[in-house]
Amino acid sequence: MKEAYVKHNIENNIATIEFFHPEQNSLPGNILAQLAYTITEVGNNAEVKVIILKSGGDRTFCAGASFKELIAINDAETGKVFFSGFANVINAIRKCPKFIIGRIQGKTVGGGVGIAAATDYCMATKFAAIKLSELNVGIGPFVVSPAIERKMGVSAMSQIAIDANSFYEASWALEKGLYASVFDSIEALDAEVQKFAEHLCTYNPEAMMEMKKIFWRGTEDWDNLLAERAAISGRLVLSDFTKETLKKFK
Template structure:
């Protein structure tokens, strides 16, 4: 079994940030903290002009938060800290002065949909179905909600949040504006991401920085908003409903 990691490589001025966890890329708190830090550092690194966010493995982009950690939450503060994991990564992506291109090779769930939504331009394969499954365990997509709603609109976000059992196909996510292009294979996706990212490096970095700020206008309160949302999830995860549901999953 491969060990979890977050790593960065730089190639032709593109910073590739890759995360991995053997449990379908479901991310525990320590990996999320590393990811937020690496994105922040890449934003300040003059050797990098454009960032690509990707995950290791072939089948799943990100299965959301670590289920193992979720099951072990026993008080509201631990819950708040746990749900702040994805909040901190989304905020790091939002504040990063560089464009972040998403490379989504497979299914993505919960927090993973939040990460894809927080990229500035997201490309995927036809296998990249999305799902917000939080309601299934008695919580809701509170932390990722603002990022997902910003990309899919309230209508699209509420549809997948309420229909928490269903995977929505990559083509649906493309129609709603989450994915810009959908490819037949990971190989085609990788070629397109590389070409697109390297081409962006030819543009004026100052112009891209200003554009990024423009695109994210109106989200200045997200530090506070996502922290409040993490508190809601942290409270709900202690409910009898969720405790009973999680017991079944054990």
């Protein structure tokens, strides 16, 4: 079994950041922290003009937060820190001065949908169905919903948040604006992501940076907002309902 990692490489002004976890790319706190740090560091590298964000493997893009860590939460502060992991990644993407292209090769759940929604331009395969499953265990997608709402609108976000048992197909996510395009295979996806990244490198980096500021206008309070949302989840995960529900998964 492969070890979890966050790694990156830079070639011809294109940085590729890749994360991986052997449990369907679910992300524990240490990997989320590494990912947020890497996005920030790479984004501040003058050599980099555009960033591709991807996960390892050929199946699930991201299964959300680490379930083992979720079950182990026993106090509100630990809960807030746990749920702040995805908040920190989303805020790192938001503040990054470079365009970030999301490459979504397969299903994505919970926090993974939030990461996809936070990227500036997102492409996927037809296998990249999405689900917000948080309500199933007595919490909700509080931390990631601002990013999803920003990209897809309140209606689409609330639909998948309430219908927590269902995967929504990539074609639906395309229609709602999460994905810019959907491809039949990973090979086709990778070819187009690379082609698109190379094309972006021909643009004025200063113009792209200024455009990104405009795209994210109105989110300046997200450091505080997402921390507040993490605290809500951290409180709810200690509720009798959630504790009893989580026991079924042990």
